[in-house]
Amino acid sequence: MRILCFLKAILDPEAPPGAIRFPGKVESGDVSTVLGPFEGNALELSVQVAEASSGAFVAVAMGDAAQDVTLRKALALGAERAVRVDAPLGFQDPLAVARRLRAAAEAAGGADLYVFGRQAGDWDMGVTAGLFAGLLDLPFVPLVQHAEVSGQSLRLRREIAGGYEESLRQTPLVVSVTNGPGTLMRLPKVKDVMLANRKPIDVLQPVATEPTLELQEIAQAQVTRQGRMITGDTAQQAAGLAAELRRFLVTGGGN
């Protein structure tokens, strides 16, 4: 199968609180840009399907040169080619992103399987895969956890409320990938990382498109609570915590 895998690098989602600030804009200090975790899941699924079908995958990312970290990772894991659609980062309307990714997909000659991550951890939109499927009028399977190749079809496991659903799907197809038993990203070999650093990245110019959504405002959200600590040695901590839990159980959480 021919696979197109769409990847995005984001500011490290596990940066400590306060490292990324939002005083009316995004201030990221020295937080590094990394491949997002769901994009890692998408990459893993692309590698697996390419291997099992004796096919190949091409990695596509839209953004500035900071995106190259993700494309290099894809190359190290066996991507046939890496394409970057050159557009500035910052908030991007997912519909406009999907239109530009569609143009990149057409330029790459299309695919049997289009693989997206579930959600990019910067704007937490979680909609680009579905938009892309709607634009191309292709079937869409969201939240895929596991894929098995069966000829030109795929047996897909997708997350549903309280469990999963499996079915056999024909290609062409668009999927979004979530974390689950089958999509934990493998680590590339050191040798392949070194080789990938020397491979070229094809740069495409984005097609013109009018965004529908604009970022009007961004502000810091507050999640902190005024907590207190149970201190002392371990025995004292255990006694203190047991007392809190007993109090909770007795009052049924009422007060």
Place this chain on the structure above:
Amino acid sequence: MRIAVLARLLDAGEAQVLEALGLMASLGGEAQSLFLGAAAQSSLSAVGEARLGVHPGLDDPEPELAYAAALRLLGDEAPRLLLMPEGPLFEMIGARLGGHYGMGVVRDVDEVQVEGDGIVLRKGAYGGKANVRLRARGGVVAALRAGAFAAADPPAQTPSVVELGNLAEGGQERRTVRDTSGDDLGRAKVIVSGGRGLGSREGYEGLRPFAAMLGASLGASRAAVDEGWASPSQQVGITGRKVAPELYLAIGISGASQHLSGMSGSRLVIAVNRDEHAPIFEAADIGVVADWYQLWPQLQKALEG
């Protein structure tokens, strides 16, 4: 401005549908209530013109059938604002409808305002570290965060029933597996969640006797799910379950904002982590800086004693 609510009865739950109807009623404009269901119903709570698209496959739809059903019910021209409860139906078709009709799509919306010729929607970003307002110039599909809007109490109406006719299913050999491990998280009064800090599957499993003492359900961080210790349906967070128990215990969880987004509605939060700088302590009411494996034997004794 034409506004519609699109919901599958049985999908998100009645409360969430009433919240969407409440928002639609408060925005004014030309309102439409569009429902998908497996069988005709004589009356439904609805605002504005009410239509019910009927097909037996909508009892437990897969994505292709749900999408085809929605397209038939919506017709050629989408409303300017399409409101959907956040949930499985939106996940399957919401964004795809946006692509089809050329509409913007925003999920996790907790505020909607009509301002001049624009629609302004508020949502979280950066794992809940930020809130953003997005302005839509054209049409927009909005998935509404559960609990964020006041529910309407509209009179019951008789919807006009639209028989949706033949709709193709997208997959073959379909099989659904309900994995009961995370089933009760939504209703649980007490949740004990374990993270990567537990170190091993046995360590995670070791939470069971503790949970049993408290009558708690077991949740997990994404890292614990990735390690294979817990199932995806036990994941708590922005891309897992949103929970709001009376008591939430986080054991060996660092407190990444994406995890906090799923449990911030909990009434009392207790965190155990061996790192005093772990961000979870900023989001907890009671914190214990301790190694769980040293704390637990003594805690067990203290609780049994």
